[in-house]
Amino acid sequence: MHVSPPRRLLPFLILMFSQLAAAPVYARKHDTGFLDRTITVQGTTYKYQVFVPDDWNSHQKWPVILFLHGAGERGDDGLLETDVGLGPAIRNGRSRIPAIIVMPQCPKNLWWLHPPMQDLAIATLDAAIKEFDGDAQRTYLTGLSMGGYGCWRLAENNPGRFAALIVICGGIRPPAAALKAYPDLVKLTPPDDPKSYSEAAAKVGNVPVWIFHGAADDIVPVTESQRMFAATKKVSSDPHYTEYPGVGHQSWVKAYDEPKLFPWLFSKSLATNPK
Numbered sequence: 001m002h003v004s005p006p007r008r009l010l011p012f013l014i015l016m017f018s019q020l021a022a023a024p025v026y027a028r029k030h031d032t033g034f035l036d037r038t039i040t041v042q043g044t045t046y047k048y049q050v051f052v053p054d055d056w057n058s059h060q061k062w063p064v065i066l067f068l069h070g071a072g073e074r075g076d077d078g079l080l081e082t083d084v085g086l087g088p089a090i091r092n093g094r095s096r097i098p099a100i101i102v103m104p105q106c107p108k109n110l111w112w113l114h115p116p117m118q119d120l121a122i123a124t125l126d127a128a129i130k131e132f133d134g135d136a137q138r139t140y141l142t143g144l145s146m147g148g149y150g151c152w153r154l155a156e157n158n159p160g161r162f163a164a165l166i167v168i169c170g171g172i173r174p175p176a177a178a179l180k181a182y183p184d185l186v187k188l189t190p191p192d193d194p195k196s197y198s199e200a201a202a203k204v205g206n207v208p209v210w211i212f213h214g215a216a217d218d219i220v221p222v223t224e225s226q227r228m229f230a231a232t233k234k235v236s237s238d239p240h241y242t243e244y245p246g247v248g249h250q251s252w253v254k255a256y257d258e259p260k261l262f263p264w265l266f267s268k269s270l271a272t273n274p275k
Contacts, residue, residue, distance in 0.1 A: 032056055034082055041123045042116060047078025050128050051090055051101040061135035063099040063266055066125045066162075068147030068154070071178075074108045081105045085144045085168075089256035096262050099140075102128045111178070112143070112150025113188045121154055137270045142166035144252040145220060149174060152228065156203040164208040164238075164268035166261065168252045169217055171224025172200050194227070201231035208238035208268050212255035214247030237274045240264075 032052045038045055056062065069081040081087070081103045090097055104124040106117050128134060141162040143151040148170015155165055172190055179185050190196035209232055213225035222243065229241040242258070244251055255261065 030056060030058070034087075036078060037124070037127070038078070039120070039123055039127055041120050044116075046105065046107075046120055046124075047076065048105055048124050049078060049082050049103040050124075050132070051082075051087075051103070052132060053098050053100070054094065055098075056100075056132065058133050061133055061138075063138040063140065064125065064129055064132075064134035065097070065099050065101045065140045065142060065265075066121060066154075067101055067103050068112050068121060068141075068143030068150040069103070069105070070143075070145035070147055071111075074106045074110070074146075076105070076107060078105055085147075085252045086142065086256060092257075099266070100128055100132045100134050106146070106150075111146055111174070111182060111185060113153050113174070113185060117150070118154055118157060121150070122158065138163055138266070138268070139270075140164050140166070140265055140268070142168070143170065144168040144255075145170065145249065146178075148220070152200060152204065155207065156200055159203060159205045160270070162207060163270045163273060164210075164265050165204075166210050166212070166255070166265065167225070167228075168212045168255050169214065169220045169225065169249060171220060171228060172196060173224065175220055194231075197227045197231040198234070201228065201235050204232070204235070206236055206274060208264075208273065209236055210240040210242070210261065210264065212242045212244070212251050214244045214249060214251035216246055217249045217251065219249040238268075 032054050035050050035052060037050050038047050067086045070084060073080040073084055086101060102124050104121050106112055110117055139162055141151050141155060148167045151165055151167045151170055152172050155162060173192060174185055174189060211225050211229050213222045215222055232239045244254055
């Protein structure tokens with residue numbers, strides 16, 4: 001037998017149930033940590049990762065870092081790009097890097113220099129800025145090895161987009177082994193001439209940059225970073241270069257562990273950088 005509640009209790013019951021129904025909306029917390037995302041660019045769908053700080057909220061604008069991984073992390077699982085470089089640096093000390101970090105993944109048969117991969121990087125960055133209230137004035141770019149090459153090219157193609165760059169064991173002329181393995185990179189590679197480095201730096205413009213390289217790197221010649229730093233000094237008001245004696249290709253381990261690196265990075269803003 002159905003028994004209706006007393007009429008005088010109905011307003012209180014309605015209020016109670018309306019509050020219970022609304023509670024999950026107000027109590028829900030946005031997901032944080034490494035988050036899976038997908039994006040479709042020019043008809044192809046890619047998986048990628050976005051790291052969101054534990055204390056993220058939508059009441060403020062957040063700095064954003066776009067990270068380009070190396071050749072060894074290429075694939076289509078949307079996960080490998082978190083295993084080397086910036087991903088481990090985050091896991092070893094999240095509080096040091098209070099930013100939205102965007103980590104696209106380059107397929108195995110391509111390089112970040114290829115135009116479709118440049119489009120992918122920017123598309124993931126734009127999507128993360130929109131979803132997580134990113135600050136367009138404090139958007140940064142970093143990458144290592146193949147990703148370091150991608151950094152220089154992306155900065156060339158998007159002048160005025162990034163407030164600062166961190167480029168690790170990269171350059172503008174891919175190593176001979178890469179050119180042999182991917183012959184189509186040849187047409188994307190500038191001549192071996194000092195003018196090529198000067199022209200690249202001029203396209204990047206007056207952007208604060210910190211370049212890192214291991215002096216004993218046997219994969220990417222240290223001369224790539226040396227030549228880019230020499231060219232960058234002529235156009236950037238805040239250029240830095242760190243070369244690690246005796247360190248091989250994995251200079252990113254020491255670079256991302258530098259205590260002054262992220263305070264330096266987050267001090268930069270398009271709003272305050274010299275024009």
